[in-house]
Amino acid sequence: MLNLGILAHVDAGKTSLTERLLHAAGAIDEVGSVDDGNTQTDSLALERQRGITIKSAVVSFAIGDTTVNLIDTPGHPDFIAEVERVLNVLDGAVLVVSAVEGVQAQTRVLMRTLRRLGIPTLVFVNKIDRRGARYDGVLGELAAKLSPAVVAMGAATGLGSGDAAFAPFDDGPAFAASLADVLTEQADALLAAYVADEGSLSYARLRAELVTQTGQGLAHPVFFGSAITGAGVDALMAGIRELLPAAQGDPAGPLSGTVFKVERGPAGEKVAYARMFGGTLRTRDRLSFGEGRAGKVTAISVFDGGTAVRRPEVAAGRIARLWGLADVRIGDAIGRPGKHGGRGHFAPPTLETVVVPGRPADRGALHLALAQLAEQDPLIGLRQDDLRQEVSVSLYGEVQKEVVQATLMNDFGLDVTFRETTTICVERPAGTGAAFELIAKAPNPFLATVGLRVEPGAIGSGVAFGLEVELGSLPYAFMKTIEETVRETLRQGLHGWEVVDCLVTLTHSGYWARQSHSGGVFDKSMSSTAGDFRNLVPLVLMSALKRAGTTVYEPMHRFRLELPPDTLGPVLPVLARLGAIPRTQLSSLVEGEIPAARVHELEQQLPSLTRGEGVLECDFDRYRPVRGPVPRRPRTDHNPLNRKEYLLHVVRRV
Structure with missing residues (x-):
């Protein structure tokens, strides 16, 4: 195999x-x-x-x-x-x-x-x-x-x-x-x-x-x-x-596999493509996948003789199609992770655009269709803006946008257009900031105590969550809610961009235990719930982030441009106008970096500048601090940076 x-x-x-x-x-x-x-x-x-x-x-x-x-x-x-x-x-x-x-x-x-x-x-x-x-x-x-x-x-x-x-x-x-x-x-x-x-x-x-x-x-x-x-x-x-080496894996060993593709069957059911690295998976087996999700396999097919054939089981080394896993997602590990652990090997998309339905009445159907596409391609990130009733998708390039448009028409009967493509930036904390709010102390309207400190992390480290409180100081469900809400809130920083590469530490915690009236009826007004923490964390976290400050970074691509020597003169001013920074410059070769936002423009101008002989290679290199005016992204939440607006939406009072 x-x-x-x-x-x-x-x-x-x-x-x-x-x-x-x-x-x-x-x-x-x-x-x-x-x-x-x-x-x-x-x-x-x-x-x-x-x-x-x-x-x-x-x-x-x-x-x-x-x-x-x-x-x-x-x-x-x-x-x-x-x-x-x-x-x-x-x-x-x-x-x-x-x-x-x-x-x-x-x-x-x-x-x-x-x-x-x-x-x-x-x-x-x-x-x-x-x-x-x-x-x-x-x-x-x-x-x-x-x-x-x-x-x-x-x-x-x-x-x-x-x-x-x-x-x-x-x-x-x-x-x-x-x-x-x-x-x-x-x-x-x-x-x-x-x-x-x-x-x-x-x-x-x-x-x-x-x-x-x-x-x-x-x-x-x-x-x-x-x-x-x-x-x-x-x-x-x-x-x-x-x-080439044959597939390895012990059919009698622990179950291990990776889901690398998800599609919809004729009846709309999910079909997962999985590579099995170890063990044997059988029909009607109940298995765990991803982060805490589970399902029962109702059917299996393996590839044999040029087609997929139904089988009662699939063993290590093979690729199978699996039915019955309604919550499965691309990249999910089945059992133990595979040899590459599901890691990403290419840069994330750096562009996004708003998808506009041809008819306002199609907004709901459009969101469902895009959610189904994102299910099959997790790097088509959806960003739902409930305030403006808009949906954005993240993309790698203009051709992908055309394919999304055609797919929505052909498969879902939805006629859509797109707003102008924009670049996806990120925010990183500029310093350290902390904030806390205590239970039963004004101006905190929630039955929860939360204190958070935000500080910069190493480049590429993502978001880390740490504790400076005792692990048993809160019920596990409340602790989990705080961490999940921290990660959710950091998807929009001070300027609306996702906050990355930071450490968030829980410094204060407190709650009121479940209490009841004499009749045994639960009283929400004197007992903390997960909702109290879910509503309070964004206020505390964004206060801490304001004190830390953030810097907005834009994606930069490294480029390699091969061109006829006599066209170098006209090309260099264009590169300068597009914000490119040459690092290597020879008569027929220019290497350097260019803002991701300007790559498409360079691709469009290159044929006329080089008589169609220029060859451009570009791929993501790094993020750098934005030069000039800081771009802002419209918020899609109830804006915890504005306490009055936030509380009006969350608790209907200030």
Whole structure:
């Protein structure tokens, strides 16, 4: 069993390669075409219309006695969230590169992540039949831009023609020498043996070392071919079987898995896609997932022979579709976390926009539809503004916005438009601030004592909650309510942006125990409830935050711009006007950072500035303090910064 991901820059040919692999393995009778909209994995109507992959899809086929679950992922950077979830469940990957365009922006982002996670990766250089296809040039780019440890596994002939072919190298001295050059760089023991034997290592030992280093994510074998004609695909399949490690996991061990996709079935029921890392899950098992949620599995299907087949159980190493888990979410751990622990590998979205229904009467239906989309893609963050009756969504780019618009029309019959896209900033505490309010002491109208201190945390630390009161000083339910309300309140800071990287400490606590009248009837007027703490915490926390002060930070992208030398002069003033800061500047290369808010504008202007020859790579780098006027985001709550307004809404009195 092998769970394999197909990844690439958009239009490199991932989905076409998936079709060719399925056909070569005998799983389908005819190869589908992206242009014709009849591929196995692009099943959404929108994917067929646009000819791009939007959602990851799973198919299965066999190579000899190895069952491969193949996951086709989107290539467009706007849908990087789909790729992120797949990385958590892979045993290996095939990174597809175009023989014409070579290494592109998204190719580099993907390879950096694959190498960081140690995911074994083969490279397939596609489209050798296309005019302009290259062999030596692409190998050079792979070594220079992706990894120096790339190993060409054969030679390509007839480049740029319908007769283009790939011939794997045999065990001759030339291939053995190239293997030794790459592999000895990664293994000291092999290098010592190479020196001791005066450069004569057996081909069998080199081949075994190639398998080992590929399995460790150190070396990357490279195959050339064409998904359209099938050239080189047999060699790639042999490489997948020999060089990539099989799925690990003990079917008799503790249950462990990760949910990487959620979709809706024909009746609207949730269907969860889960990779099992350990144990065996059976129909009618009741299991825990996520943070304290649970459900009973009512049906299971596994991928086999190119399709999903119902089974009574699923064991470690396999991917399954699970029914019955109504509260399941993408990223949930089943039992023990998987090998990558569900961590995020790419930056969060840095853009947002307000979705406006074509008819005011559709507001309720729009919110339900967006909630369902966010269920399938948690990085489409919803922000409900009840005061203005508006919903915002967070996005990676303009293409994603177009897809959301088309999906709402096609799947839900909702005609929507969008306001102008804005950048998502964050706030961080500038100093330390504290505040407290005591029970039965004016101006506190709630039966609760709460004291909080806010101070800066380390960059990237998120929000940490600590105690300076005894753990037993409050009932657990009240303590839990305080922490949950702190995290909820910090979603909107002094300027309306989410507050990150801070430590909030509970410094004071107190409550009135449950009391009743002589008749045994509970009396709310003399007993504290969770609602008292839920209402008081925002007032105390925002008072502490005001005393600490906050700084607003904007997202910055690092960029790499390759361009013709004679266009550098016109490009530099544009970069300066957009707020870009060059760090490296050569005649044909500029590297630096640029505010995320200006990336789209640069992308639009670049073709005319560089005669269409400029190549721009951008990805999130860091947050920096905003320069100039501080941007504010409209609040969506009852504004605990304004005590009078807040109390009017919460308790209907001041």
